[in-house]
């Protein structure tokens with residue numbers, strides 16, 4: 001109970017900060033591939049059997065467009081084995097996870113302007129501060145967060161709750177546990 005409460009408080013602090021910092025959060029130089037690397041993500045393996053809504057992990061708060069959003073996650077061929085049970089975590093270098101967030105169900109059905117957030121697995125040691133993940137905001141790939149950048153720290157500080165699963169909240173391990 002106490003542990004849960006302190007996590008909630010921590011999350012609250014993260015969210016309060018997000019509100020204050022989002023306008024001026026510092027980004028970092030690009031380390032992973034250009035946006036062309038995920039232009040065909042709709043043909044990738046879909047990690048979420050159906051769109052997620054609400055807060056299935058309990059860690060969402062108001063990010064990723066909040067509880068009312070409908071969210072889908074895709075993984076490229078390098079990382080898909082982890083979600084098909086043929087490969088163990090951690091995800092291999094070059095893995096790209098794309099997360100679409102639609103404002104509501106109607107937007108999902110019409111595929112209307114999803115917000116994209118991404119995680120790109122870098123080479124070991126490239127960004128230890130972020131678990132060697134490059135966090136990306138937006139389909140165009142211009143806003144990247146690694147190292148001690150504000151954006152990298154913002155994403156990392158919450159994804160840290162899933163550090164035991166290579167900073168990933170939703171993957172096959174999550175579904176196995178909650179089946």
Ligand code: HEC
Pocket residue numbers: 011014052055056057058059060061062063064071073097098099117118119135136137151154155156157158159162167168169170171
């Ligand atoms: C306050 C917590 C929080 C913050 C901050 C956050 N995320 Fe997430 N993220 C989540 C949760 C929870 C999920 C699980 C999916 C869901 O519930 O929709 C998730 C899922 C993801 C996924 C799919 C892989 C996975 O872990 O399930 C990607 C990609 C992602 N987030 C990228 C980002 C990026 C990029 C940022 C920073 C711009 C960010 N996240 C900031 C909580 C957070």
